[in-house]
Structures are given as C-alpha cells and as structure tokens.
Amino acid sequence: MPRIFVHLVARAGVFVCLIGLALPVDVHAQSDVAKVYKTNCVLCHAADGSGNSSSGKALGAKDLASNEVQKKTDAELAEVIAKGKGKMPAFGAKLKPEDIKQLVAYIRAMPKK
Amino acid sequence: MKLTRPLLCLMAVGTVILILGTSRDTRAVPSYSRQTGMPCATCHFAPPELTPFGRKFKLDGYVLTTKPEVTDDKKDHNSGLRLLEAFPLSVVFDTSYTATKSPQPATQNGNFQFPQDVSLFLAGAWGSHVGSFAQVTYTAQGNHFSWDNTDVRYANTHDLFGKSLAYGITFNNNPTVEDLWNSTPAWGFPFTASNVSPTPAAKAIINGALAQDVAGFGGYTMWNEHLYIGSTIYRSQHLGGAQPNPGTGFGFNIRGLAPYWRVAWQTVTKNNSLQFGTYGMHVKSSPNAITGPTNGYTDWAFDFQYDRTIPQFKNDVLSFRGTYIRENSSLGATFAAGGASQLGHHLNTAQANLEYHYGTKLSGTAGLFNVAGTPDPLLYAQASVFGSANGDPRSNGYTLNVSWWPQQNIDLAVQYSGYLRFNGAQTNYDGAGRKAGGNNAVFLLARFVF
Numbered sequence: 001m002p003r004i005f006v007h008l009v010a011r012a013g014v015f016v017c018l019i020g021l022a023l024p025v026d027v028h029a030q031s032d033v034a035k036v037y038k039t040n041c042v043l044c045h046a047a048d049g050s051g052n053s054s055s056g057k058a059l060g061a062k063d064l065a066s067n068e069v070q071k072k073t074d075a076e077l078a079e080v081i082a083k084g085k086g087k088m089p090a091f092g093a094k095l096k097p098e099d100i101k102q103l104v105a106y107i108r109a110m111p112k113k
Numbered sequence: 114m115k116l117t118r119p120l121l122c123l124m125a126v127g128t129v130i131l132i133l134g135t136s137r138d139t140r141a142v143p144s145y146s147r148q149t150g151m152p153c154a155t156c157h158f159a160p161p162e163l164t165p166f167g168r169k170f171k172l173d174g175y176v177l178t179t180k181p182e183v184t185d186d187k188k189d190h191n192s193g194l195r196l197l198e199a200f201p202l203s204v205v206f207d208t209s210y211t212a213t214k215s216p217q218p219a220t221q222n223g224n225f226q227f228p229q230d231v232s233l234f235l236a237g238a239w240g241s242h243v244g245s246f247a248q249v250t251y252t253a254q255g256n257h258f259s260w261d262n263t264d265v266r267y268a269n270t271h272d273l274f275g276k277s278l279a280y281g282i283t284f285n286n287n288p289t290v291e292d293l294w295n296s297t298p299a300w301g302f303p304f305t306a307s308n309v310s311p312t313p314a315a316k317a318i319i320n321g322a323l324a325q326d327v328a329g330f331g332g333y334t335m336w337n338e339h340l341y342i343g344s345t346i347y348r349s350q351h352l353g354g355a356q357p358n359p360g361t362g363f364g365f366n367i368r369g370l371a372p373y374w375r376v377a378w379q380t381v382t383k384n385n386s387l388q389f390g391t392y393g394m395h396v397k398s399s400p401n402a403i404t405g406p407t408n409g410y411t412d413w414a415f416d417f418q419y420d421r422t423i424p425q426f427k428n429d430v431l432s433f434r435g436t437y438i439r440e441n442s443s444l445g446a447t448f449a450a451g452g453a454s455q456l457g458h459h460l461n462t463a464q465a466n467l468e469y470h471y472g473t474k475l476s477g478t479a480g481l482f483n484v485a486g487t488p489d490p491l492l493y494a495q496a497s498v499f500g501s502a503n504g505d506p507r508s509n510g511y512t513l514n515v516s517w518w519p520q521q522n523i524d525l526a527v528q529y530s531g532y533l534r535f536n537g538a539q540t541n542y543d544g545a546g547r548k549a550g551g552n553n554a555v556f557l558l559a560r561f562v563f
Contacts, residue, residue: 042270043169043177047277054338054381055166089150089179
C-alpha cells in the first residue's frame with residue numbers, strides 16, 4: 001500500500017479530531033431553554049421539533065408543532081415531559097419545574113403546521 | 114463426552130431452575146438503561162444489535178440522561194459540571210456449555226463453564242459531551258480480569274449546510290468497536306460464541322486479530338443522519354506487556370501508525386433502516402520485534418445492514434447483515450523467519466446472516482461464512498485440530514442461533530456451528546484424521562445482565 005495513502009488517512013483522522021476539539025461547544029449563542037432542548041429532546045424530536053430524526057422516525061416521535069401536540073394544555077405538556085408517555089422517558093427527575101415550563105413555552109413557539 | 118439426551122435434559126432443567134430462582138425479583142438493568150430511564154429494547158433489537166435510537170445514543174457519546182445529576186453552571190472563569198448521581202456500572206455474567214461433535218484429543222468433551230466470563234462495564238455519561246463503554250472481563254480460562262472492549266468518546270452536534278452534523282472523538286482498543294452497525298467484526302454475528310471449540314486458522318487482521326491489543330485515537334462525523342465518516346489511528350498496546358513496548362512475545366507490533374477508515378450511508382424510515390458502507394485498515398507489523406523486516410496487511414471491506422420492522426406482526430423485526438473483507442498481505446518478516454513460503458497472500462472473508470426478532474422475547478439467526486485465500490503450507494502449517502494438512506486456509510460453514518429473552522436482561526441461547534470445510538478440507542484436514550464436521554459445536558449460554 002502506498003506510504004502516501006497511509007499518511008493521508010492518518011493525517012485526515014488527526015485533522016478530524018483536531019477540528020472536533022477546536023470547535024467551541026456553543027458556536028451559536030443559545031438561550032438556556034434552547035440548550036435544554038438540544039441536550040434532552042433533539043435526539044428524537046430533531047432540532048426543528050418535527051420528530052424527523054432517524055431515531056425519532058423509528059420510535060414514532062411526535063411532531064411537536066403538530067395539532068396533536070399543540071392542542072394539549074400547558075399542564076398536559078408539562079406532565080408528559082415530567083412523567084413520560086409511551087416510549088418517551090420521564091425527565092421529571094432531571095429537569096427542574098422551571099426548565100419544564102420553559103420547554104413548554106419553547107414548544108409553543110415552534111412554527112405551526 | 115457426547116452431548117447425550119440426559120445431559121441436555123439436565124442442562125434444560127438447571128436453566129429453568131436458574132430462571133425461576135432469579136428472575137422474579139430481578140429488577141436490574143444495565144447502566145445505560147438506568148441513565149436514560151429507557152428499557153434495553155429502546156437501544157437494542159436484542160443486545161448488542163443497535164436500533165436507530167441506539168446508534169444515535171452511541172454517536173452522541175452515550176450521554177443522554179433523564180436521571181438526576183450533580184450540576185454546576187459554567188460561569189465567568191469557572192467550569193461547569195454534569196455528573197451522574199448513579200455510578201454507571203453494569204455486570205454481565207455468562208455461563209455456558211460447549212460440546213463438539215468429536216472431542217479434541219486428550220481432552221474431555223462437554224465443557225461446562227460457570228462462569229464462562231464475567232464482565233464489568235463502566236458505561237455511561239462522564240459529563241455533558243463525554244461518555245464511555247468500558248469493559249473489563251474475567252475469563253474462567255485465564256482465571257483473571259483483563260481489559261476488554263473500550264470506547265471512550267467526546268461528541269457534539271452542530272449544523273452544516275442546514276443539516277445536522279454530529280461529530281466526535283473516540284479512544285478505543287479494537288478496530289470497528291467504535292462502529293454503529295452490527296455488520297462489522299467487533300459487533301457482528303455471532304454475538305456470543307464458545308471460547309473452547311476450534312475455529313478456523315485463517316482470519317483477516319481487521320476481524321479481531323488486534324482486539325484489545327492496540328490503542329486507537331480517532332474522529333468521526335455523521336452528516337444529515339445519512340453520511341458517516343470515521344477514521345482512527347492505532348498503535349500497539351499489549352496488555353500485560355512491558356512499557357515501552359519491546360515487541361517480544363507478541364505477534365503484532367505496529368510499525369508507525371495503523372490507520373482504520375470507515376464510510377457508511379444510512380437511511381431510516383419508520384419501519385426500515387438500511388446501511389451500506391466500506392471500512393478497512395492498513396497495518397505494518399513486525400512479529401516479536403520492533404525492528405527488522407515487516408509484514409504488511411491491507412484490508413478492504415464492504416458491509417450492509419437492513420432492519421425491517423413488520424407492523425403486521427406486532428412490530429417484529431427482520432434483520433439482514435453481511436460483510437466481505439479482502440485482505441492483501443506481504444509477509445516479509447514471516448517469510449524471512451521461515452514461516453511463509455511466499456511473500457504475497459490474500460484472504461477473502463464473506464459473512465451474511467438473517468435474523469428474525471419475535472418481539473424482544475425471541476430471536477432466531479442463521480448465518481453463513483466462507484474464508485478462502487492463498488494456500489501456504491508454512492503459514493497454515495499442519496497441526497492436530499487447529500492446523501491444515503494441505504496449507505489451504507479455506508473454511509466455510511454456518512451458525513444457527515436461537516436466543517430467548519425471558520426478560521430483556523437475560524439471554525438464554527442455543528447455538529450450533531457447523532463446518533462444511535475446515536482449514537482446507539472436509540476430511541482429514543489436519544493430517545490426523547479429523548473431519549471438518551468434527552468441530553461442529555453445540556453451545557448453550559445463559560447470560561445475565563444487570
């Protein structure tokens with residue numbers, strides 16, 4: 001195998017690693033609630049709330065901007081976040097009531113469909 | 114000793130007693146499950162097979178948690194803190210029974226191991242963006258604990274061209290252990306195996322030869338949840354060996370850096386998950402030395418995985434996976450030492466398996482494998498049971514496995530491995546009269562994960 005290829009692959013690996021290290025944790029200025037959403041919800045519900053992530057599709061995650069979700073009351077949404085429902089785990093032990101309240105507002109602000 | 118009917122009955126009764134005696138009060142789940150508050154089946158079709166959610170959890174660094182943490186906010190010149198309140202420790206306990214069709218000479222057939230091995234895992238979030246899958250394993254044969262598969266990673270996400278970009282850094286000790294799919298060697302089928310029945314002599318270097326014998330540092334990225342690219346560079350790190358490495362006593366001593374690469378494309382819909390990709394590795398190594406002639410290995414591999422959820426059958430899942438590995442090697446060091454009759458060799462490995470998951474309770478898998486390559490009477494030398502009389506590395510056969518999961522953390526498996534050809538022949542393959550079919554093996558496993 002050509003030595004140049006070995007070096008290229010090795011250097012590409014190091015480059016990818018260094019880029020990863022060099023990127024700041026928060027490139028965009030994010031509000032606290034956006035960070036909470038990103039940390040806890042994006043994995044299934046996707047950044048736009050659509051549930052269109054690979055894991056969200058497989059688990060049938062709800063589109064947070066859909067009527068089905070938006071027609072729920074704030075208390076109902078907060079309860080789902082805190083206690084979980086179906087395949088969604090409960091976040092009540094981790095998130096503070098204030099975080100949950102802000103998440104509900106964040107969901108409400110998502111563009112309606 | 115043959116696998117007689119009374120012995121099988123005894124094993125079955127023992128297994129049932131074991132289940133009845135333990136399962137009723139077993140509420141234990143591994144640490145990822147404790148950390149996320151999700152059942153094993155959210156991440157696994159059946160462990161260790163990852164669902165799309167499980168792959169994303171690994172991609173994101175094993176850090177998702179829904180449980181209480183010790184936290185401190187980043188402020189001014191102060192660092193933040195996110196620490197799991199529960200220490201992420203898990204245990205796997207394996208006990209097994211293996212019987213080969215023909216006993217290995219001068220040994221007792223029907224091998225009962227209690228335990229076969231016991232693993233401790235430090236598996237969970239270490240912080241906001243760092244998590245681990247770190248395993249140490251006690252084996253009955255070695256009678257000691259040893260470091261096992263480990264993947265410690267930093268991960269983060271951003272947007273690129275309006276699409277999500279997940280990226281990370283991995284430190285690991287087994288090429289392909291960092292991979293997300295079950296079509297590559299580290300997490301491929303068979304997911305459990307006997308550690309006492311004979312296996313073919315020829316094996317590609319990426320197919321486990323360097324497992325836990327290297328230290329790797331790499332990076333990976335997944336763009337738009339479709340395109341995965343990863344690369345890791347490895348150096349030898351021999352467990353139990355002297356540091357710095359003098360090379361003596363170890364078959365592989367990596368010279369320079371050994372790069373591993375991975376490119377894969379996946380697409381996921383509600384009921385379908387498809388992946389195909391390529392991976393490979395280049396290793397330059399000197400056996401038992403760190404200077405002098407070297408052996409060079411280049412592995413090019415292709416793989417695919419398809420998981421189909423069937424709503425009509427209560428969301429049972431059908432999985433189809435496969436890989437092909439082409440290894441080209443130039444064995445300068447082995448040739449110079451008289452261990453090979455020529456410099457250039459190749460080895461082709463093909464594996465495929467089909468699995469049906471009956472919910473999370475039962476799964477049945479049928480796998481085929483074929484290994485073929487350059488014959489070499491010195492490299493594949495004659496030896497009883499494990500050698501080849503004609504120097505031909507060809508082996509092929511099948512593996513059948515049925516796993517019953519009475520609980521998501523208990524696996525009771527029956528596995529049968531059959532060989533149509535072993536180390537180059539069907540009959541008298543070792544020159545001592547042993548048939549390939551003599552290595553056919555029944556393997557019974559009881560695995561407890563808590």
